[in-house]
Amino acid sequence: MNRSNKRKDRWKKGSAAAMAAVLLALPIAEGRGAARGAEAPASAAAEKADPAAAARSEAPNAARVKAQAMVDALIQNYGVTGAQYAIRDKGKIVLSGGTTLDDNGGKREIGKTSMFGVGSVSKMYVTAAAMMLADDGKIEIDRPLTEYIPDFKMTDERYKEITPRMLMNHSAGLYGSHYKNSMLLGDNDSQNYDSLLANLSVQRLKSDPGEYSVYANDGFQLLELLVERVSGMDYSEFLRQRVGDPLKLNFTRTPMDEFDRGALEPIRLPGMPKALPPENANILGTGGVYSNAEELTLFGDVLTGEHPELLSEQSVEAMLQPEYRKGVWVPETKNAFGYGLGWDSVDLDPFGEYGIRAATKGGDTIMYHSALISLPDDDISIAFLTSGGSSLYNTAAATDVLLEYLKQSGKIANVLPAPTYKKPVKTDMPADMKKYAGLYGTVGETRRISLNDGETKMPAMMSGMIPEQTYVYTGSGEFTSEDGRTVLAFDEQTNGHTYLRVRSDIEMEGIGGTRMAFYEAQKLDDNRLEKGAAAAWSKRDGKTYYALDEKINSLFYISPSILTKKIAFEKEGGYANGTKIVDKDHAVNAAEIPVMNGRDTFDLTFTRQGGVEYLQADGRTYVSEDGIGPLYAGRSSVVTIPASGSVRWFKIPAAAAGKTLTSDFPEGAGFAVYDKTGAPVEISAASGSKTAVLPEGGLVVFGGKAGDALKVKLERK
Structure with missing residues (x-):
């Protein structure tokens, strides 16, 4: 379905200037399971005449082995059910492949035309779109955003200082993200995007614009709106006309486009015998693009300056500048994060150790995950896409594969060995370090940090990739973990705040590692309550x-x-x-x-x-x-969705536990059942089922449009 007329009216309020149109939606030309592989030189004679071409021809053999090992590890250990990768060198695909699982869990070769959601790699598309408008002279990225979106308002007057650059480098000071109704199964409802300005209008900023960079999805939604307002066209249409057609992209789309959804790589959940309906990330500028690995590397050529007719070399270089260094930042130079414009990192570790400039962007929806790494000075890009897993895993895997390719093609001599670690040696902690003990806060939680006898115990960090452990004082204001991989310190920053800083070399079994340096928490002053x-x-x-x-x-x-x-x-x-x-x-x-x-x-x-x-x-x-009451435990009942909300929650009483719930509901309605730990038991929108056995002490939620009546029957079988 198309975006609402309300949305169309909104972007018509902006500039009437329309962009030159070059792309129409193209039909899916190849089915899934199509043949793929490295593009070989035309002849053996050509290889002899061009040793570099011969090296590129041979390189995929070792790189392919490495890539397939990464895919196997991701499927075996990291919840991945489909993976696809590609390397493009000097405009040519030199490696392409992957694996997918069928409904029975069997492995088969993936089709090179299979499409994945690329998640936040979509931010590179909207950043490029904004820079194209700058190339056209239609915007200036350091002018106030309100010049292009005059109805953008917030309760904090500092919003008038926000510029397009600040949206692209995450420094606008926005709270972060409005996720409500943004990622839907088989539904491209645009209400999340349509309510963006209304949601922001009642918010304040959390920092001065430009003070520091911190990831903010809403900024890229605003960029999407800017592109629509200035170009006078729908964002999906802009991508088709300015990116897709010139590059002949047959498999790069958004949820708002018409295309064969059967081309999307299936998304699967444990315990469900069939794939879920298509996942639609309806926040396009933030995370809504679908593509495949080969086409994503072709877009990587645009981002590294190989298509100046689409994006000027000046804009490419502007996007690759270390924007993150303009504000408050951790002092480490080796890090998985270091924002440019759109990019997560413009100096990705460990490529700098080889004298190679590397930029990367990772992306995650709920079910799709992606990584794009581009070497702008070498005209090489790698894309690694998965269903299931995490962009962090994809980036680690892509890094190892790309290093292997660089070695085999003669661009680096060897791949450096992984660092080794020793058990830390504790030393006496200076007395003045105790001033850093106290209450610390991060988003969603607070914790008390004690520094007793030169030791501190920390809970797990980075979703458990840094385990809970004790850290001992090792000198120079640092505490080192038992395994030697993680170092803590306390920074008194220029903004007046004290931060707990973490530096960790995270190892992920079978797929490599990554260096992370970040502020974990901020020291808080006591807040006395009446x-x-x-x-x-x-x-x-x-x-x-x-x-x-x-x-x-x-x-x-x-x-x-x-x-x-x-x-x-x-x-x-x-x-x-x-x-x-x-x-x-x-x-x-x-x-x-x-x-x-x-x-x-x-x-x-x-x-x-x-x-x-x-x-x-x-x-x-x-x-x-x-305020949540018990589900009626009798044989029959009706749950009516109120006008005030989309869903109604119920506790499962003892009298209903063990019974089989059967629900008859209108199109678009449904239910979800959870056990007492919060784990899902049944989600009708995902499985298509209308029945579920109710667990003791669990919850059930019914949803639909206002006024929908869902008939419920409970039977003990």
Whole structure:
């Protein structure tokens, strides 16, 4: 379906100048499972005449072995169900392949035309689009954004200082992301994008524009809107006309395009015998592009200056500058993150150790994951796409494959050995280090850090890739982990905040490693609460609040923690979930953390209606667990969706546990069932099933359009 007329009217308000049109949607020309492989030289004579070409011809043999080993490791150990890769060198595909799993879990060769969601690699497309407009003289990236989107407003007057450059380098100071109803199964509803300006209009900034870079999806939604306003055309159409047709891209699309959804690589969940419906990331500039590995490397040629007719060399070089160094940043030079314009890193480690400039962008939706690494001075790009897994895994795998290719093609002599680590030797900690003990906050949580006898214990970080362990003082203001891989320090930064800094060499079995340097948490001042506020927050402590306005076909129901907020009250310090408590019903974001752990911040606002407490946060409305009643345990009932929300939650009472729920519901409606740990038992939008056995102590949520009536039957079988 097309974007709403409301949206069309909005981008018509901008400049009437339309861009030159060159691309129309092209039909899918090749089916899945089509032949692929390295493009060989035309003849043996050509190889003899061009030793470099001969080296490139032989190189994929070793690189292919490495690439397939990476794919096998990802499938075996990291939840990947399909993987596709390609390397392009001097405009030619020299390596292409991958593996996919069928419905029975059997492996087969993947079709080179199979399409994946590229997630946040989509940010490179919208960044390039904005820079194309700059090349055309239609925008200046250091002019106020309000000149191009005059109805963009926020409650914080500093928003008038935001520029397109700040959106592209993540330094605008935006809270981060509005995810509500953004990633849907088989549904390209654009309501998330359509409500962008309204959502931002009631928010403030978390930092001065340009003060530091911290990942912000909403900034790239604003870039998408800028492209539409200035060009006068729908964003998907802009991509087709300015990128797709000149490059002859047959398999690069957005959810708003008409194309064969059967070309998308299947997305699968454990325990489900069939693939899920197509995943639509309907936030196009942020994460909504589909492509395949070969076409993504061709777009990589645009980003590295090989197509100046599309993107000028001046714009390419501007995108590759180390923008992250303009503001507050960790002092390390070796890091997986170092923002340019759009790029996650413009000096990706370890390529610098070989004297090679490398830029990278990773991307994640719920089910698709991607990595693009480009070597702008060598005209080489690699893309690694998966269904399942993580962009971090893809980037590590792509790095190892690309290094192997560089070695085999004679561009580097050898691949450097992995670093080794020793158990740290503890030394006496200076007494003045104790000033860094105390309360620290990050997005969503607070923690107390103690520094006793030169030791500190830290919980797991980076989703468990850095394990929980004890760190000992090893001198120079640093604490080193038991395994020697991770080092902690405390930085007093120029913005007046003290940060816990982490540097870690993370090893991922079978796919290589990565160097991460980031601020984990910010030291917080105690926030003394008046008695009434402390009492109100004490009552909420430990309670869970459930989102009411997420469509039932959202992929977030697969990971319900995204749709819940459990309140953690830090009474001594006066914080809750990392936010600073203002009064009995309000708390505001306290974290101003550059890079990773400062993203997607939120405020907390509580209201009451009819004796039930509701929470407003990150653009969503949540209901307290106290307001969730039991599911009727009798044979038949009807659940009606109210006008105020998309879903209704119910607790599964003991009388209903073990019974089989069967629901008859209108198109677009459905339900999800969770056990007492929050793990999904059944998600009708994902499986297509209308039945589920209800677990003891679990939850069931019904959803649909306002007024939808879902018939429910419970039977004990």
